[in-house]
Amino acid sequence: MGEEGFTPRENNMNEKKFPLTKEETLRLIERYPTPFHLYDEAKIRANFRRLRETFAWAPSFREHFAVKALPNPRIVQILHEDGAGTDCSSTPELIISAAAGVKGEEIMLTSNDTPYEEFQKAIELGAVINLDDLSHLDYMAEHAGLPNLLCFRYNPGNLVEGNDIIGKPVEAKYGLTREQMFEGYRRALEMGVKRFGVHTMVISAELRTEAFLLTARLMFELAAELKEKLGIHVEFVNLGGGFGIPYRPEQDGIDYDAVGAGIERLYNEIMRPAGLGDVGIRTESARGITGERAGSSPQCSMRRTRTRSTSASTPAWRTSCALRSTAPTIILPSSARRMHLPTTSMM
Numbered sequence: 001m002g003e004e005g006f007t008p009r010e011n012n013m014n015e016k017k018f019p020l021t022k023e024e025t026l027r028l029i030e031r032y033p034t035p036f037h038l039y040d041e042a043k044i045r046a047n048f049r050r051l052r053e054t055f056a057w058a059p060s061f062r063e064h065f066a067v068k069a070l071p072n073p074r075i076v077q078i079l080h081e082d083g084a085g086t087d088c089s090s091t092p093e094l095i096i097s098a099a100a101g102v103k104g105e106e107i108m109l110t111s112n113d114t115p116y117e118e119f120q121k122a123i124e125l126g127a128v129i130n131l132d133d134l135s136h137l138d139y140m141a142e143h144a145g146l147p148n149l150l151c152f153r154y155n156p157g158n159l160v161e162g163n164d165i166i167g168k169p170v171e172a173k174y175g176l177t178r179e180q181m182f183e184g185y186r187r188a189l190e191m192g193v194k195r196f197g198v199h200t201m202v203i204s205a206e207l208r209t210e211a212f213l214l215t216a217r218l219m220f221e222l223a224a225e226l227k228e229k230l231g232i233h234v235e236f237v238n239l240g241g242g243f244g245i246p247y248r249p250e251q252d253g254i255d256y257d258a259v260g261a262g263i264e265r266l267y268n269e270i271m272r273p274a275g276l277g278d279v280g281i282r283t284e285s286a287r288g289i290t291g292e293r294a295g296s297s298p299q300c301s302m303r304r305t306r307t308r309s310t311s312a313s314t315p316a317w318r319t320s321c322a323l324r325s326t327a328p329t330i331i332l333p334s335s336a337r338r339m340h341l342p343t344t345s346m347m
Contacts, residue, residue, distance in 0.1 A: 039290070041078060047289045048082050051243070054260035058267070064108045066241060067093040069286030076100040079289070085199070087241075087284040091118050098125060105149055108238070108284075110199070112174055114176070116143035123147050129269030130199045132174045134184050141191060151197035151238065152176050152184045154324055156218050179343070181222065196234050198223055201284065203242030207251065209258045215239055216263045217270070224274035236280040239263075243288030254288070 020028070028038070048063065055061040059330055064087035065079050071093060076086060077100040085106030097107050107127035111118060119140045122129050131137060132153040140146070155175025176184055186195065194250040200219055203211050219237045226232045246253045263281075271279055 002220055016251075034281055036055050037072075039075065039170065043292070044075070044078065044290055045082055048079055048084060049287060050256055051283065052083065054256045055263070055281050055283070056280040057260065057264045057279050060236070060281050062106070062236075064238070064282060064284045065289065066284050066286035067096055070290050071096055073100045075290065077101065080106070082328055088122075091121050093117070093126070094121050094125060098144075110153060110201075114140075116140070117333070120142035126196065130197075131184070132175055132176070137171070137184060137187060137191075144194055146188075146191060148246065149195045149197065150193050150233065150235075151199045151234075152181055153177070154181055154199070154200040154219070154222060156202060159218060178222070182226070182229065185226060187230055189230065189232070196226075196232050197232050197236040197238060197282070198226065199238040199240065199282075201240035201242070203240070205244035205287065206242040206245045207246065207254055209255055209262060211242070212239070212259045213262045213266065215242075215264050220266055220270040223276055223279065224270055227274055227276060233276065236282045238282035238284065241284040241286060241288070243283070243285045245291045268344075305328075 019027075020038075028036075043297060047064075052061065053061055062080075063084045065076065065084045066087045067076060068087075068089050073096050076096055080086075080100055085108065086093070086100075086102050088097055088107060088109050089111040090095050094107065094109065104126035105128050107122070107125055108130055109118065109122040109127050110130040110132060112132050114136060116139070119129065120143070123146075127152065129140070129147040130151045131140070132151055134152075135322050153175045155177060157177065171233045181198075188196070198219060200215065201219055201263065206212065216237075216239055219239060223234050223237055226234060243254060267281075271277060
């Protein structure tokens with residue numbers, strides 16, 4: 001047996017092991033009031049460096065860590081020390097980024113239904129602004145001005161199937177259609193914007209190599225067409241995030257070598273012939289970096305056993321446990337079936 005209540009499979013590379021012994025965990029609980037979060041800094045750094053190496057072939061690469069997924073200034077600072085920027089969707093996330101030392105175009109703001117104060121703050125910080133609705137362009141220009149570097153979020157519609165986490169792109173509220181993308185870039189050019197990138201975010205918690213390659217192909221083809229039709233030479237292609245982790249022992253993790261090699265092949269096949277061989281790659285990961293290396297510590301404050309009616313097929317008792325915890329430490333119900341194994345009992 002491994003941790004209590006969990007029997008590891010033989011030769012299973014995805015076996016989940018709690019990083020501390022029971023005794024070490026109890027000593028932490030004595031020192032720090034529960035609930036608290038526990039992070040493995042060495043593993044988080046290693047996960048980021050693995051992603052960075054995946055795109056080492058690119059002319060430039062930057063990971064914009066999704067602050068919304070883990071708005072902890074120290075985590076943001078740790079990742080920035082290794083070269084990551086941030087992906088922000090609100091003013092608090094912009095403030096966290098600045099406090100952690102993330103500067104200028106290391107920051108990207110992507111949001112919807114955005115108040116002008118958020119655009120103003122992003123422009124003040126020198127951040128890249130990524131618009132996911134065509135109407136935002138005039139609104140931003142009127143109330144906050146225009147950024148030095150602008151991009152639009154592409155929604156490919158039924159070209160991508162989506163999943164039950166991010167939904168189907170064709171039904172989504174975010175992103176511009178292909179026709180809107182060209183209108184948006186044309187209008188931005190006319191308004192005086194000179195520097196551009198291109199962005200999408202259509203997968204989440206993905207493990208399949210082919211899903212990442214499809215995203216790359218769609219975006220590289222779009223970048224080439226923007227250059228051909230509008231003369232826009234984008235500075236980067238942001239492939240979004242979606243880097244998943246194996247939540248269950250029978251799942252295999254992402255083959256990062258295959259993803260990197262496959263996207264490089266598509267880059268050489270599509271981007272270089274189009275004269276875009278200097279364009280950088282950007283990503284917006286979250287769980288792929290921190291998901292396996294963070295945990296919470298709600299503590300059982302009451303344990304109760306109740307009797308109930310019984311039959312030949314059911315036990316005559318049931319035990320329940322009340323957790324001393326807060327909302328941020330409780331897994332989202334919609335993600336419960338993806339929760340990590342094992343759950344370690346300290347009773």
